Amino acid sequence: MRSADFDEVAFFRSAHQSGARALLIGRRALVLLGLPVLTADYDFWISIDDIDKFNRAAASSELTPSLDAEAARRRGRYVLENDEHVDVLVARSIPTVDGVPVAFDDVWTRRQTISLAPDAVVCVPEIDDLILTKRFANRPKDVEDIRLLNVLKGKDT
Amino acid sequence: MNDRLRAVVDRELTLEESHVYLKAPITPREREGVLELVRWFTARYPTPVERLAYVRRATARWRSVSGATTARRP
Numbered sequence: 001m002r003s004a005d006f007d008e009v010a011f012f013r014s015a016h017q018s019g020a021r022a023l024l025i026g027r028r029a030l031v032l033l034g035l036p037v038l039t040a041d042y043d044f045w046i047s048i049d050d051i052d053k054f055n056r057a058a059a060s061s062e063l064t065p066s067l068d069a070e071a072a073r074r075r076g077r078y079v080l081e082n083d084e085h086v087d088v089l090v091a092r093s094i095p096t097v098d099g100v101p102v103a104f105d106d107v108w109t110r111r112q113t114i115s116l117a118p119d120a121v122v123c124v125p126e127i128d129d130l131i132l133t134k135r136f137a138n139r140p141k142d143v144e145d146i147r148l149l150n151v152l153k154g155k156d157t
Numbered sequence: 158m159n160d161r162l163r164a165v166v167d168r169e170l171t172l173e174e175s176h177v178y179l180k181a182p183i184t185p186r187e188r189e190g191v192l193e194l195v196r197w198f199t200a201r202y203p204t205p206v207e208r209l210a211y212v213r214r215a216t217a218r219w220r221s222v223s224g225a226t227t228a229r230r231p
Contacts, residue, residue: 008209031212032205035191036198040216097172116206138170143178151183151191 006084011061013120018057020050021108022123025133026087027145029124032114035148045089045133047104048073058086089136096135107133127153 015022024032026043046054051069058065063080065072072078072090080086093103107129114122125133131149134142170178202208 008213009206028209028212031208034195034199034208036194036208036211038215038219039212040220097175114205116209122205138172138175139167140170141166143170143175146179147183147187148191151188152195 006061006082009116009120011058011063012116012122014057014060015054016121016123017119018050018053020053020057021047021104022050022054023104023107023111024122024124025089025130027141029130030145030148032122032124033127033130033149033152035145035152037145037148040085042084042086043089044086045094045104045107047108048090048092051088051090054088055080094133094136096132097138098135100132100135102129102132102136 023045024043025045026041027037027039028042030037031039044054051072055065055069058080061084062082063084063086064082065078065080067075067078072088076091076094077087077089080088091104093101095101107125108123110126110129111123112126114124116122124130127149131146134146134149198208198211202211
């Protein structure tokens with residue numbers, strides 16, 4: 001599937017309707033919250049038990065997983081790809097670069113939902129949790145994004 | 158994006174580097190700049206779908222300008 005043919009809403013609709021517990025993280029989550037940042041990728045953190053559901057949903061958008069579910073569980077991450085690129089985290093808990101453990105179930109419990117269409121909903125972490133996911137890596141753009149999120153939530157630093 | 162630029166953009170900061178940056182106070186000017194961007198973006202693209210579509214268009218423009226046909230991360 002060429003990138004120009006990718007139906008983004010259809011992809012999110014399939015993911016939602018699959019019943020997979022999937023959190024959109026990364027810069028597209030910032031975009032949904034109102035921050036105009038540029039990104040080419042999609043980043044998800046999904047329940048480790050829902051890989052097959054999520055992959056079946058992605059298959060309807062012709063996205064192919066880089067690893068089978070068992071290998072993805074062992075590795076903690078995989079990629080769904082055609083001309084689009086979806087990074088998927090599948091760990092139950094991920095430490096930040098500062099060593100703070102972040103549990104998927106906790107973040108999922110506090111999630112916020114954003115409606116794209118009547119039958120298409122995206123789940124994103126609440127802002128403090130999104131900031132924590134931005135500490136999974138420690139790249140310049142991650143710390144930039146944390147400052148943007150802190151402004152959005154009205155913090156001073 | 159060429160490889161040298163990508164190496165800069167995707168490099169891992171040290172903890173000290175990131176802490177210095179993150180602990181720096183957000184100035185009123187920085188705050189107002191960010192909030193102005195948010196106001197513009199959410200007024201120009203009031204729905205989540207419009208915002209996502211804007212990013213796809215902007216990324217496509219970036220790719221065409223940079224010649225990054227296979228690059229993934231602007």
